[in-house]
Amino acid sequence: EAxxxxxxxxxITVTGKKLTVTCSQNMNHEYMSWYRQDPxxxxxxxxxxxxVEVTDKGDVPEGYKVSRKEKRNFPLILESPSPxxxxxxxxxxxxxxxxxxxxxxxxxxRLLVL
Amino acid sequence: AQSVTQLxxxxxxxxxxxxxxxxxxxxxxxxxxxxxxxxxxxxxxxLLKYTTGATLVKGINGFEAEFKKSETSFHLTKPSxxxxxxxxxxxxxxxxxxxxxxxxxxxxxxxxLSVIP
Numbered sequence: 736e737a738x739x740x741x742x743x744x745x746x747i748t749v750t751g752k753k754l755t756v757t758c759s760q761n762m763n764h765e766y767m768s769w770y771r772q773d774p775x776x777x778x779x780x781x782x783x784x785x786x787v788e789v790t791d792k793g794d795v796p797e798g799y800k801v802s803r804k805e806k807r808n809f810p811l812i813l814e815s816p817s818p819x820x821x822x823x824x825x826x827x828x829x830x831x832x833x834x835x836x837x838x839x840x841x842x843x844x845r846l847l848v849l
Numbered sequence: 850a851q852s853v854t855q856l857x858x859x860x861x862x863x864x865x866x867x868x869x870x871x872x873x874x875x876x877x878x879x880x881x882x883x884x885x886x887x888x889x890x891x892x893x894x895x896l897l898k899y900t901t902g903a904t905l906v907k908g909i910n911g912f913e914a915e916f917k918k919s920e921t922s923f924h925l926t927k928p929s930x931x932x933x934x935x936x937x938x939x940x941x942x943x944x945x946x947x948x949x950x951x952x953x954x955x956x957x958x959x960x961x962l963s964v965i966p
Contacts, residue, residue: 739892768954775858777939777958778893793953825892834900835952836881836943840892 737762739841741826747847748816756811756844758826766829767809768793768838769801771822778825784809816848851876851942853957861963868912868927870960872940875921881943882923883954884914888936896938899923910934935964 739760748754760767768783770793780793784803798820800812809828813820823845827838856871874880881900885893897908904916910933914925923940940957 770956775958778956780954827893834881835945836883836941836954837895837898838893838954840885840894842892843890 737839739826739828739839741824741841741844743844744842745845747849749849750817751815754813754816754846756813756824756826756846758809758811758841759807760809760826760828760839761807762828762830762839763806764828764830764839765806766831766838767803768827768829769799769809769811770825770827771795772825772843773822781811781824816846818848820846821848822846851880851944851953851955853940853942853955855938855940855957855960857960858958859961859963861965862930863965864932865929868925868930868934868962870925870938870940870962872914872923872925872957873921874923874940874942876942876944878944882914882916883941883943884908884912884923884925885939885941885956886936887939887959893939896925930962930964932964932966935962937961 742757769781770778779795782801784790826841829838852875854873883898884896886896887893899906899916907913912927937959939959943954945952
C-alpha cells in the first residue's frame, strides 16, 4: 500500500531533550516536506526537500533540523525542544510527475513539550 | 508572495443541504489551486485541484470547485451534504519557486464543516 508513515504518533517530552520524528514514504517520491498544524493557523511549512541531500527552509524553520540521506526518509529533528513547539506535525511527499501541490500526507505526530 | 483566505472557520449545514466553503487567493502569477480534507485524527488528503484548462473541477465524494480568476476565488461546493462530510477543509495555492521542480504550497487556516442530522 502506498503510504507515508510517521513515528511516533504521540510524544510527550520535556524542554531541551532532543527528539527525532521519523517520516518514510514508499512511493519513490522526490519531494518531501514537514508541516506543523496549530489551531487557527492552518498548516505551515517547516522544511522541504527536493531530493536526496537537497533541503531548504520553509516558513517556520527555527528550532528544527532535517536531513535527507535516503530518498524514502526525511526525519525531523528538534535539538532542544521548547513548549512553543507543541503542535501537530505532518510529513508529506509528492512526485514531480504529478505536478506541484499534489501531496500525500502522513497520519501526523502530536507533540507535547513540557 | 501568495496567500489564501478561507471565509468562516466553522460552517454548519443540515444533512442534504448545499455545502459552500469559500476560498480566495492572492498570487502574482497563475496559481495552482487545491482543496484538501482532513478527517478527525487523520492526515490531509487531496479532494481536488485546478492546474490549467477547465475552470470547473470535480473531485472525490461529489465535491467540485470553480476557479474564477476575476474574483480570485476557488470556492468548494457539494449539492447535498452527508454526515460523512464532517471534516476540516483546507484551501491551498501552489506557486513555483526558482529551481527545477521547486514550489511553495500555502494553506488557508481551514474551515471546519459540521453536518447536522
